[in-house]
Amino acid sequence: MKKFLCYAFLLCCVFLLFACSGNFDYKQNLTTYNLDVEYNDDEKSLSGSEIISYVNSSKNVLKNVKFHLYPNAFRENAKASVVSKSNETKAYPNGKSYGNISVDNVKVENENSNFEICGEDENILNVSLDDDLYPNDKVQISLNFYVKLPNINHRFGYGNNAVNVCNFYPIACVYENDDFVTKLYNSNGDPFYSEVANYNVNIKYPSDFIIATSGTKVNETKENESNKVSVQAKCVRDFAIVLSNKFETKSSTYNKKISINYFYYTDPTPEKTMDLINEVLRFFEEKVGEYPYSQISVAETNFVHGGMEYPNLVLISDSLDSYDTYQMVIIHELLHQWWYGVVGNNEFNEGWIDEGLTEFCTIYFYEKHPEFNKTMDRMVKASTNSYTTFMKVYKDVLGSVDTSINRPLDAFKTEPEYVYNTYVKGMLMFASIYNVVGEKKFVNALKYYYNSNAYEIVNEQILINCFSKGTGRDLENLFRSWLDGKVVIVGM
Ligand SMILES: [Zn+2]
8 A cells, every 4th residue: 555645755697597587377276266246336335145265275274264354344333443543534524434244154065154253353254164174175165245335435435436345355364373364454554464366256236337356357248227247367365346437447458468457537647647557567577577467457546545456456546636646656556566466475464575665666666767757866865854854753752763664563553653664664775775786686686586476475584585685695684674673764
């Protein structure tokens, strides 16, 4: 996610080997989600069925499977808040509004199953399995669900212009260290964590709406006042939908292989935006590696933050202060297709891994595109000054300040503290490494990191090892001094 834009930018041969680019095949034996959903615009609800062919990708024998129920964070009196206090007015323009998910008819291999809604705050669906599920084996779990959308300018909710149907269906929790990861929603960042999976999704919706999704359309039918589309997405971490009856659209094909789809309602220069999307794809395919999917959708929408990434679909806020900022958010969110989408990380525990690198790659894009008149040097200086000013004020007010980057979302006291350390300082950390190793070695490291972790989940140590190997320099101490907050940043 791109947040707090107002802060953000005031705010040898071995290398040749690493530089080899992608063409990696999709991962096999993945969980498959088959979703059949209908959007009801009168009720602002979504009802449907989900059949999950769940693959045990862990090394343990499983006796149950847990799923996130993210919509329940939007319930009245939910324990976790979905937006920070300072963003409430912007998020809820018509007053507080609530949403939730209910689940029933849960079956395992077509037999009624024992299930419970549990977790810290009704945020988890736990499905018991009658038979042990061995590593790499699969089990079919099916259920019906009903989702009520709140009136909120957020990932999950409807606003005046569009309906954001994201994080809306039960999605399997990642199993690691002998347990499912079941973190509660958190308003500081993107509290999500999932493995890549395959999706077959049927969506029925009123025919006056246009729909943007994470999938590629394979079929479309019209019946009475409704449209029904079937879409597929392979080897993606999540599936999201944005609908609007105000959308205008532009489409083109990049490099004869990727369909670019742009959905907008305020952009006076959509062709210029299409050119930018095209150039972001071209540039990062060259500098990092192949975008391995057949489509990318960019959707303007009502959204409290700058933008939000989902696989093959990014949301861009319709209330940004300028076209310049709009472009910056598009670059940032598209970059998440590489950092978060293809190379995954636990966004709750290690948000800096995708956000810090995405912020840095954004300024690298500007550095290499002088027509935007934003050099990396100037952006680093502005961010350094903005960071030091923020930390000084924060320290004056609170007496002390934690400057470490590598903390889970719930270890940041406030959203600005999260944003400054994860986005701004995270970007400054990668900029300092870029300056130490130089562009060529840094780009080698990006390619190596990307190609060796495609469709997998990385962590701090894997990232450090990849950057050390990809640059031919031992960067462990440099990374750690930044991540642990030991580096002293002085304004310029
Ligand atoms: Zn982001």
